[in-house]
Structures are given as structure tokens and as C-alpha cells.
Amino acid sequence: MTGSSALLTDRYELTMLDAALRDGTAHRESMFEAFARRLPAGRRYGVVAGTGRLLEAITRFRFTDAELDWLRAADVVHPSTLDWLADYRFSGTIWGYREGEAYFPGSPLFIVNASFAEGVILETLILSILNSDSAVASAAARMVSVALGRPLAEMGSRRTNEYAAVATARAAYIAGFGATSNLEAGRTWGVPTMGTAAHSFTLLHDTEEAAFRAQVEALGAGTTLLVDTYDVEKGVETAVRVAGTGLGAVRIDSGDLPSVVASVRDQLDRLGAVNTRITVTSDLDEYLIGALSGSPVDAYGVGTSVATGSGAPTAGMVYKLVARRGDDGEWVSVAKASAEKVSVGGRKTAVRRIDSTRTAREEIVYLGDGPDGEPEGTQDESRERPLQATLMRDGVADRAFLGAEGTRAAREHRALVMQELPIEAFRLGAGEAAIPTVYR
Numbered sequence: 320m321t322g323s324s325a326l327l328t329d330r331y332e333l334t335m336l337d338a339a340l341r342d343g344t345a346h347r348e349s350m351f352e353a354f355a356r357r358l359p360a361g362r363r364y365g366v367v368a369g370t371g372r373l374l375e376a377i378t379r380f381r382f383t384d385a386e387l388d389w390l391r392a393a394d395v396v397h398p399s400t401l402d403w404l405a406d407y408r409f410s411g412t413i414w415g416y417r418e419g420e421a422y423f424p425g426s427p428l429f430i431v432n433a434s435f436a437e438g439v440i441l442e443t444l445i446l447s448i449l450n451s452d453s454a455v456a457s458a459a460a461r462m463v464s465v466a467l468g469r470p471l472a473e474m475g476s477r478r479t480n481e482y483a484a485v486a487t488a489r490a491a492y493i494a495g496f497g498a499t500s501n502l503e504a505g506r507t508w509g510v511p512t513m514g515t516a517a518h519s520f521t522l523l524h525d526t527e528e529a530a531f532r533a534q535v536e537a538l539g540a541g542t543t544l545l546v547d548t549y550d551v552e553k554g555v556e557t558a559v560r561v562a563g564t565g566l567g568a569v570r571i572d573s574g575d576l577p578s579v580v581a582s583v584r585d586q587l588d589r590l591g592a593v594n595t596r597i598t599v600t601s602d603l604d605e606y607l608i609g610a611l612s613g614s615p616v617d618a619y620g621v622g623t624s625v626a627t628g629s630g631a632p633t634a635g636m637v638y639k640l641v642a643r644r645g646d647d648g649e650w651v652s653v654a655k656a657s658a659e660k661v662s663v664g665g666r667k668t669a670v671r672r673i674d675s676t677r678t679a680r681e682e683i684v685y686l687g688d689g690p691d692g693e694p695e696g697t698q699d700e701s702r703e704r705p706l707q708a709t710l711m712r713d714g715v716a717d718r719a720f721l722g723a724e725g726t727r728a729a730r731e732h733r734a735l736v737m738q739e740l741p742i743e744a745f746r747l748g749a750g751e752a753a754i755p756t757v758y759r
Contacts, residue, residue, distance in 0.1 A: 509723025
């Protein structure tokens with residue numbers, strides 16, 4: 320590993336580049352677009368995530384001697400293409416939906432304007448980041464909506480690979496989770512971290528009481544004690560006896576959660592720990608969180624379900640060439656016509672129509688002008704919110720979308736966007752996209 324992201328790609332990206340350089344088409348100005356043809360089954364909207372990570376990865380997409388030597392030894396491309404790659408630095412412009420934005424089938428989420436050569440070799444990198452992070456954020460947003468304001472913590476690091484764990488924590492935070500157990504996500508992206516003890520800490524000690532006393536001594540009475548290692552009722556009694564009625568919280572990680580939570584709440588109140596919170600974990604997803612909405616739960620910890628997109632581990636996005644310059648200098652719209660994989664060609668500008676109640680009603684995609692142009696036939700501008708921002712200009716990423724500050728901005732943007740969506744968007748049952756995408 321060299322710090323370069325250039326080999327986080329598929330071989331055919333470079334063989335296409337190789338052939339295009341040899342026949343002279345590689346330098347045609349082109350426009351590529353990432354979009355989703357459909358949403359996962361049962362989803363009414365998606366949430367864009369990964370943009371900040373992607374912009375940083377594109378900036379690091381350079382071929383150092385290490386990458387070039389490997390490509391040469393593997394005989395992937397011709398020597399002349401290796402010379403071209405040695406000088407590669409993305410110099411084009413990228414427009415896209417802001418991170419945290421809601422999207423729908425056909426939304427032009429990420430538009431790359433560059434030579435064919437510069438744009439085509441970014442395909443795998445773009446899709447691997449956007450597909451994974453948006454899948455996590457879309458699932459996490461559903462959990463946030465049914466949690467009804469109760470805080471959620473992301474705890475999925477042990478359910479995915481070590482690098483995906485960091486990206487998962489970031490995407491879940493953008494979608495509204497309040498904290499993560501992953502420390503690298505805290506260091507790199509500014510995501511608040513949390514965590515106290517697992518069952519192994521209790522099992523280490525001779526008694527449950529000894530474990531609780533050690534934890535309270537180290538972390539204070541405001542800590543969260545895990546009470547279901549042995550017997551929940553005895554665990555709660557011991558926790559309050561050790562920490563006092565000022566105990567911060569108890570965590571429950573097993574059992575029939577609705578009935579266990581009700582019983583624990585009653586017991587805590589009887590013991591005088593009326594302000595002690597109840598946190599539940601144990602393989603939660605949006606459906607179980609929704610089922611607990613009437614229970615006295617104060618917070619949730621979610622692991623496997625959020626890390627795997629709650630059954631939809633990829634957002635299903637694709638990256639297609641939609642326009643290129645012809646020999647006469649004019650833009651030529653291009654599109655796939657394959658059965659069930661049809662794409663809409665042309666440069667696009669996207670807006671969301673908002674009605675008088677500040678509710679989103681349509682995703683309108685104007686064809687022809689591209690993100691920098693004014694769409695023809697625009698309605699009352701006060702009722703159409705532009706969806707595309709300039710993410711990178713002449714190869715330089717807008718710093719507003721990067722790092723911890725960009726992550727916080729994406730989180731704030733998602734919260735505002737959710738207020739626009741119609742109530743139908745938040746239903747967990749099967750149904751169509753919450754708003755239609757209309758091409759004009």
C-alpha cells in the first residue's frame with residue numbers, strides 16, 4: 320500500500336484507456352454520470368453518502384513508481400499508456416448532489432466532466448465508495464426515522480472489514496446516528512465515540528458486583544452497566560446498589576426486548592433510579608426499532624444491520640457515459656439501450672419541486688444544459704431547489720465537503736432534507752419511490 324488510490328479499480332478501466340489512447344478517442348471531452356436505476360425493494364428514498372471520502376480518494380488517484388512497476392510487470396497496458404498514467408492527475412470538474420441529500424431512481428448524483436481518459440478510469444473507485452456508503456446511510460436514515468428522536472449509536476465494526484468499518488460509522492453519522500464505537504472514525508471524521516464494557520469484562524471478575532464496582536470506579540456512576548450477562552433482574556438490582564440511583568444507564572443485549580425493557584423500567588423506578596436510561600442492542604434493525612417505539616427505551620445500539628445496509632449492502636448505482644463532444648465540437652448525447660438497463664443520455668440539471676407546504680413533490684431533471692447552465696422551462700424558482708453543487712473544479716476539490724467539517728455539514732444537510740420529504744417516504748412497507756423523477 321502506497322497511499323495512492325489508483326489501483327482500487329478494475330483492470331478493464333485501464334484496458335479501455337489503453338485502447339482509447341491508441342485510437343485517438345481518449346481525449347474527447349466527455350460527461351459521465353453516476354445514478355441508481357432503482358431503489359432497493361421496500362425503500363422510498365436513498366441518502367447520498369461517501370462524497371467527501373470520494374473527493375479525497377480522487378485527489379490521491381496517482382500512479383507512483385510502485386503502481387507503475389506492478390502494471391508493467393503484470394503487462395496490463397502498453398508502455399506508452401504507462402507513460403500517460405505516470406503524469407495522471409484528474410483535472411476535470413465534478414458536480415453532484417450534496418452529501419446527505421435524498422435521491423431517487425434516475426437522480427444524476429455524481430457527474431464527471433473531463434476527457435474520456437481522465438473520467439473512465441475513476442469508475443470503479445466512484446461506484447465502490449458511493450454504493451457502499453449510500454447503502455449504509457440509506458438504511459441508517461430509516462432507523463433514525465423510526466427511532467422517533469431517541470439516540471442511536473453505530474456498533475458495527477466487527478461485522479465488516481476494518482476499513483469499511485470506518486466508512487460505515489461516518490455514513491451512519493451523516494444519516495443521523497449520534498455516535499460510533501469506532502475510534503478511527505472519531506479521529507478521521509470527527510464522529511463522536513462511545514462505549515463502556517462487554518460481557519467479557521463481567522465474566523473476567525469473580526462476581527457481577529465486582530465487575531460493576533470496577534467499572535463505576537473507572538468511569539463514574541454515569542456509566543452504562545450491561546445487566547444481562549447472568550440474570551437481568553439481579554443485574555439491575557446490583558447495578559443500582561453499586562452505582563446508586565444516579566446510575567447513568569443500563570444496557571440490555573438479549574431476550575424478548577419489549578417485555579424485558581418494560582420490566583427493567585418498572586424495576587428501576589421502584590428502586591428510585593427514575594432517571595437511569597435504558598439502552599438496547601441485540602441485532603436491531605429498523606423493523607425491531609419501530610416495534611420498540613412504544614416501549615420505554617431511551618437509546619439504541621445497532622451493529623450488523625447498519626453495517627450491511629439492512630439487507631441492501633449496495634445502493635445499486637452505475638456509472639455511465641452520457642455525453643461526449645463530437646468532431647464538430649458539439650455535445651452528442653449517448654445512452655445504453657440494453658433491455659432493463661436503459662439509461663438517459665445527455666447533460667442534466669436536477670432540481671426538486673417543493674410545494675407551498677414545503678413538501679417535495681417531484682425530482683425534475685432538465686436535459687441539455689448541464690449543471691452549470693440554467694435549465695429551460697424552469698418554474699417559479701422559489702419552488703425549485705437546485706440539487707447539484709460543484710464538488711471539484713479543475714481537479715481541485717471544494718474543501719467545504721472534505722474532512723470532519725464536511726462530514727458535519729453533510730449530517731446537517733440530511734436533517735434539513737428529511738423535513739422536505741412527504742410522510743409516505745418514511746413507511747417501512749413495500750411501495751414506490753416517495754416522489755417521481757421527471758425528465759424535461
